[in-house]
Amino acid sequence: MKNRSLISQKKVFLPFILLLGLVILVTFADAATPRHGGTFIFAVEGEQANLNPFLISTSDVVPIQVSLFNTLLTQDLKANFVPSLAESYSVSADGLTYTFRLVKNATWHDGKPFSSADVVYTLRELYPQNPRTGSWWKPGANVVVEAPDSNTVVLKLKQPYAPLLDLIAYPTAGPFILPKHLYEGTDMKKNPYNSKPIGTGPFMFKEWVIGSHIEMVRNPNFFGRGKEGKPYIDRLVFRLIPDPAGRMLALKKGDVDFVPYNAVPFEEVPELRKDPNLVIDTRGAGGSTIKYLFINLRNAPVSNKMVRQAMAYAIDKKKIVDLVLLGEGKDAKSVVTSTTEWAFNPKVPAYPYSLERANALLDKAGYPKGAGGIRFKIRLSCIGGRGSDIQIAEVMRDQLKQVGIDAQIVSLDRAAFSDALFMRWDFDIAIQQAATAPDPMVGLTRLLHSSNIIKAALTNTAGFSNPEVDKLLDEEYKQVSREKRSAMWYRIQEIVMDELPYLPIYEQPVLNVYRAVWADTITSIYGHNQSREHAYLKK
Amino acid sequence: MIKMKASTWYIGGRLLQAIPLIFWVIVINFLIIHLAPGDPVSFLAGEYESTPESMEAMRKEFGLDKPLITQLGVYLLKVVQGDLGYSMRMKKPVLELILSRVPATFLLMGTAMLFSTVLGVLLGAMYSRRSSLAENATTFLAIAGYSMPAFWLGQILLIIFSLHLGWFPSQGMMSMRVRETGLWAVLDTLHHLVLPALTWAAYHVTIIFRLTRSKMLETLSQDFIITARGKGLDRRAILYRHALPNAILPVVTVLGVNVGFMLAGSVLVETVFAWPGMGRLMFEAVSARDYPVLLGLFLVISVMVVLANLVTDIVYALIDPRVTYK
DSSP, X not given: OHHHHHHHHHHHHHHHHHHHHHHHHHHTTTSOOOBOOOEEEEEESSOOSOOOTTTOOOTTTHHHHHHHOOOSEEEOTTOOEEESSEEEEEEOTTSOEEEEXXXXXXXXXXXXXXXXXXXXXXXXXXXXXXXXXXXXXXBTTTEEEEEEETTEEEEEESSOOTTHHHHHHOSSSOOOOOOHHXXXXXXXXXXXXXXXXXXXXXXXXXXXXXXTEEEEEEOTTOTTOTTTTSOOOSEEEXXXXXXXXXXXXXXXHTSOSEEOGGGSOXXXXXXXXXXXXXXXXXXXXXXXXXXXXXXXXXXXXXXXXXXXXXXXXXXXXXXXXXXXXXXXXXXXXXXXXXXXXXXOOTTSOOOOOOHHHHHHHHHHTXXXXXXXXXXXXXXXXXXXXXXXXXXXXXXXXXXXXXXXXXXXXXXXXXXXXXXIIIISOOOSEEEEEEEOTTOHHHHHHHHHOGGGOSSSTTSOTTOOOOHHHHHHHHHHTTOSOHHHHHHHHHHHHHHHHHHOXXXXXXXXXXXXXXXXXXXXXXXXXXXXXXXXXXXXXXX | OHHHHHHHHHHHHHHHHHHHHHHHHHHHHHHHHHXXXXXXXXXXXXXXXXXXXXXXXXXXXHTTXXXXXXXXXXXXXXXXXXXXXXXXXXXXXXXXXXXXXXXHHHHHHHHHHHHHHHHHHHHHHXXXXXXXXXXXXXXXXXXXXXHSOHHHHHXXXXXXXXXXXXXXXXXXXXXXXXXXXHHHHHHHHHHXXXXXXXXXXXXXXXXXXXXXXXXHHHHHTSHHHHHHHHTXXXXXXXXXXXXXHHXXXXXXXHHHHHHHHHHHHHHHHHXXXXXXXXXXXXXXXXXXXXXXXXXXXXXXXXXXXXXXXXXXXXXXXXXXXXXXXX
């Protein structure tokens, strides 16, 4: 109906518009205008069980999901919230009411119109089923989701929740809106559309050849098409390449267009930089991750704070960055990433590399050097097959040996490591990573709050319990003012960096690699996890 | 007719004998797999933040909360009924997953085997003269082929023939940039097949070559060859008509045994070339501790090995007049 009225209006102006178009075309003919066409091939490491964002949101599947589905908002390269399914939003002064005005031209890939009913259904019924959603989203209890009309959605919170917009926009485990007409009345876990999704996104699902690839085609009716008719890419293919060397080879040869940073081996980077056909893009680091040394506070001698601080002095982080990352990274100063500027505290207790201080602290802690200069033995656990973790462990072992700590490397595969670390707490120190994104509240509260000392993945595995930190964590996310939150996070970092339940080693560098024929491949802090609706082939 | 019947009985008997063998294969594999630290739940949960409740629910869903012996019993009962269970990671029936990967592996393995056998036998027959040059070349090739790991050779071939010369595609089974159809799709797949098949064949060529050559040398020194020479037959006739059929028998035995080795080697070759076959499935299942898929694969592979050995024996009977089955 709406379309018809638009067309009839346009009919009157059609000749005029055509003429104008011609003039513009002639005038700007040689300006760089994005052109349509091409196949974009994205390399993924592993196979997926399905594509439902509430059932699976591992690092491999999010780039696929963002191409098919949309969240209400998204973020640009400066972390500003920009429209997606919501063309605008407003937040009440008390931080309790969020109003989203939805776009009017969105349709599902099967042709059915998109409306606020889909959003309400997804947020009430589907999103809470995601195990990653956690306790912050309990529709009916701490949040009420309403749709006053077909283009408006209102969220009413019981108490302010500072990271709300970040979570609403976040592509990893975030609330992608799913079609109500295909999910209502079904068991979400068994819905056939989990494997042949219908979304609102820039690309439409075409086929999935298990073990080989997932193929999508351009959505000509994409609501975000704009004047240019986005997306520009005709075909988007996610190709499965399990071997890291194979991915790099396919990229250099031109069989693949994009390899996400978590799938790029560091030792390849210097070589890749020399290749004029490739771009190494360090933008899109919004979801950046810190590589840590997790410390088990239950086990002596690392239960002793002086021993932990001594280790911090003995470990030369810069050297690890140089040797393992070949200089492509930054040593981490705190548990909040420096890219999260508002919360990162640059003045936390620092541990500049110093063997003297380390030795002095260890002597003071009551662990004198014994036979062969050894003070004590501990286990250093790591995942043997995950990127450079084993190399970090090897460098660290040598560094700790300098101060008389004999660290024995226990290299496990991922399943065995997760089991030892998270389920059995059977480790002394371990190489593990954790993200601050999308908000420190989401990434760090799990690691730091004493109520999270539970046997589950990515929880307070160290066994860290500090009443002041608990209290700050309980209060900070209810603050409407970012200044207040910032001050509270500064204090949390001071305590944590003094106590050292987790010793940050480096901030994982983000080095997405793609073929230089593509432009506008990265336009958001989500980096590899954003959709490719803006990407186009350069002339 | 009587001979046919005898062989039918023989085949039936051999298949029956395989049943206890496969039973023990299942039991032993089941126990070994469960002995490895970590389970599918800790793998799945390690991917993201989980709660003890959600993990307990997952264990229950997979039946991992029951004692090991009960799990084994349940599994065996299902297998007898032809049900290989459900993949914990992929959430799909195991049999369907495995069968979807069989064609790719068979295509690759069949090509590699055919190529390596023909080439190995031909080379073995051609270089069956005693000369120091042939001797040295044999030893060198045999050691090289035997000791080159498939993943290394595969990458070297990729770097030379795919990246630098650009003759072959780098990964997978079909082109993604442009999707071919009809005959072009077949040719496209054959194009993709060359490098992985060569990699896989390299090792087996050397085995077959060495074996054929040593058997040829042995045969050529036997009385009937000397007689043939004495009769004045030409060298080629002696070599290919008299010596080769006798020397080739052990090669047939090795082929049967090789099926097992080749399936095991498929993990490496298929991973290096992103070939969507059973080996890749196994690699992924091991790292995810996807018990049902692993057990299903072991089962399917043991059945294949048993069948391959049976076929070997039958072929033996056909080509060796001295062997009969009673």
